[in-house]
Amino acid sequence: MFQPLRIEHLSVAYGNARVLHDVSMEIPPRRITCLLGANGAGKTTLIRAVVGLTPPREGSITFDGIEISKLPPHRTAALGIACIPEGRRIFPKMSVQENLLMGAYLERSKSKVRASLEKVYNLFPRLAERREQAAGTMSGGEQAMVSIGRGLMHEPRLMIVDEPSLGLSPALVNDNFRIIRAVLEAGTAVFLVEQNVRQTLAVSSYGYVLAQGRVTACGTADELKNDPQVQKAYFG
Amino acid sequence: MELFLQFCINGLMLGMMYALVAVGFTLFFGVLDVIVFSHGDTVMLASFTGLGMYRLLEFFHPGLGAGWVVFWVLAAAVAVVAVLGMLTARFIIMPLRGAPALNTLLATMMFGTALREAVRLFFPDGSNPKPFPRLLPDWSAQFGTLNLRFDNLVLFLTGALIIVLVHLLITRTKLGMAVRASAQDAEAAQLMGVNFRLIVLVTFALGSAAAAFAGVMNGLYYNEINFNLGLMLGAIGFSAAVIGGLGNIYGAICGGFIFAFLQTAGVAAMPFASAYKDVFAFGVVIVMMALRPTGLIAEQSSRRV
Numbered sequence A: 001m002f003q004p005l006r007i008e009h010l011s012v013a014y015g016n017a018r019v020l021h022d023v024s025m026e027i028p029p030r031r032i033t034c035l036l037g038a039n040g041a042g043k044t045t046l047i048r049a050v051v052g053l054t055p056p057r058e059g060s061i062t063f064d065g066i067e068i069s070k071l072p073p074h075r076t077a078a079l080g081i082a083c084i085p086e087g088r089r090i091f092p093k094m095s096v097q098e099n100l101l102m103g104a105y106l107e108r109s110k111s112k113v114r115a116s117l118e119k120v121y122n123l124f125p126r127l128a129e130r131r132e133q134a135a136g137t138m139s140g141g142e143q144a145m146v147s148i149g150r151g152l153m154h155e156p157r158l159m160i161v162d163e164p165s166l167g168l169s170p171a172l173v174n175d176n177f178r179i180i181r182a183v184l185e186a187g188t189a190v191f192l193v194e195q196n197v198r199q200t201l202a203v204s205s206y207g208y209v210l211a212q213g214r215v216t217a218c219g220t221a222d223e224l225k226n227d228p229q230v231q232k233a234y235f236g
Numbered sequence B: 001m002e003l004f005l006q007f008c009i010n011g012l013m014l015g016m017m018y019a020l021v022a023v024g025f026t027l028f029f030g031v032l033d034v035i036v037f038s039h040g041d042t043v044m045l046a047s048f049t050g051l052g053m054y055r056l057l058e059f060f061h062p063g064l065g066a067g068w069v070v071f072w073v074l075a076a077a078v079a080v081v082a083v084l085g086m087l088t089a090r091f092i093i094m095p096l097r098g099a100p101a102l103n104t105l106l107a108t109m110m111f112g113t114a115l116r117e118a119v120r121l122f123f124p125d126g127s128n129p130k131p132f133p134r135l136l137p138d139w140s141a142q143f144g145t146l147n148l149r150f151d152n153l154v155l156f157l158t159g160a161l162i163i164v165l166v167h168l169l170i171t172r173t174k175l176g177m178a179v180r181a182s183a184q185d186a187e188a189a190q191l192m193g194v195n196f197r198l199i200v201l202v203t204f205a206l207g208s209a210a211a212a213f214a215g216v217m218n219g220l221y222y223n224e225i226n227f228n229l230g231l232m233l234g235a236i237g238f239s240a241a242v243i244g245g246l247g248n249i250y251g252a253i254c255g256g257f258i259f260a261f262l263q264t265a266g267v268a269a270m271p272f273a274s275a276y277k278d279v280f281a282f283g284v285v286i287v288m289m290a291l292r293p294t295g296l297i298a299e300q301s302s303r304r305v
């Protein structure tokens, strides 16, 4: 069991534009922790800082006791953090199978890669049917499956999920939530950003609300559901 | 008929050489979205490294077998140029990531000029054309008036082998998969655990090594090299990469052969004006670019790198 992902006094900026101010959070193992916030609140920026794509200006990020705020993305990936990035970011000209294999890029054991592939294909039979197709020619829902499947191939200790359901039909969104719950049951910690607040809180144990780059509320899922600020913003 | 075949053989030889140069342009563009204008001068440096190695061997090991001479000449050219490629990536291209593309273009152009001037000034009598040694036996087979030279055959087969190896490396290996992934989405590739900086270095080593073969081939084919041969080969290699759709390896290879075909066809069609073969070939390239701005192989149906 690893120690939580701990974010302390984090500040992140793009050039001169400061986007996150003094953000602190904790993402514990074996739980789904969610991050709520309007568009432009800084959710994706926070995730980019955690995985190493946008190094923070100030503050610390530790994972399993290791300071990761200055590590490049391939090093945080090697620590067992998988990211399903905003916009899905599949490799459009690679086949579905190659996309999934990229997810297991750091795994040296061929038999483990095969086993993960098997698992992902069982979870998404649709991808098994289309394994040779160029991922960029698939529908939005299928591309979301590729992106999620690719993250699962990583067999991560922490899975960071940034709105894979954006623009999908309610049925497909439900599928994604089912998968996320399955990931949790496999023992992985999940840090979840999703548009659908009701469903997000239903699967989460704990959550944070981000507004204009600051944490404005946090609590258990039930506390957040009854929080006047959340009520007003999302259930109003 | 024989004349036609002779033209074909020459065209294939040149095409192979151009393809080897174009592959570098297209690889660099694929992975980093940059045009490396010093790439042509890299080819020139390979020719001169090969020649320098030959002179060293001649001096220190006069009795060395021909096979070993070829090996060491090639090895020196490939090693020096691959390292130069990596240094270029590390100290010119990478620091300029995030700056406007024009800056990279200018920086590499100036670096190419520096390479050219360095060879001109520091290679003994570098400003004059240098004879390039005949490293391969000059056997040839005569079919009627058709003259099939053994060394040309070797050059062609070696070039083909290099291209096939690059192709297999890119399409069949995990390293190649990481190169392709980085070309399509560098950030996503890093999230998968790909060390992007390392991939950039590998790509530059690979593209430059291919150019090194082209450089030695160029010397063996023309039996003469000079310090500014990279200008022409660079322009041709770049055109070939653009014809094929920048970023696309198959496109670059096809582009190389198309350009050589145009040159050869220009000579064949207008033997009286063979001096204008390059004008003709570049003219056709301009027309092709006007008609198909994205290259002959459309981006959608192609696999970038």
Ligand SMILES: Nc1ncnc2c1ncn2[C@@H]1O[C@H](COP(=O)(O)OP(=O)(O)O)[C@@H](O)[C@H]1O
Residues within 6 Å of the ligand: A014, A017, A019, A037, A038, A039, A040, A041, A042, A043, A044, A045, A046
């Ligand atoms: N690459 C960037 N350069 C400059 N500003 C950016 C960049 N990416 C995001 N921003 C700004 O940072 C703020 C937070 O964006 P983001 O983290 O994407 O929010 P969210 O994911 O919550 O919608 C926004 O104001 C956005 O305009």
Ligand SMILES: [Mg+2]
Residues within 6 Å of the ligand: A043, A044, A045, A086
């Ligand atoms: Mg976002």
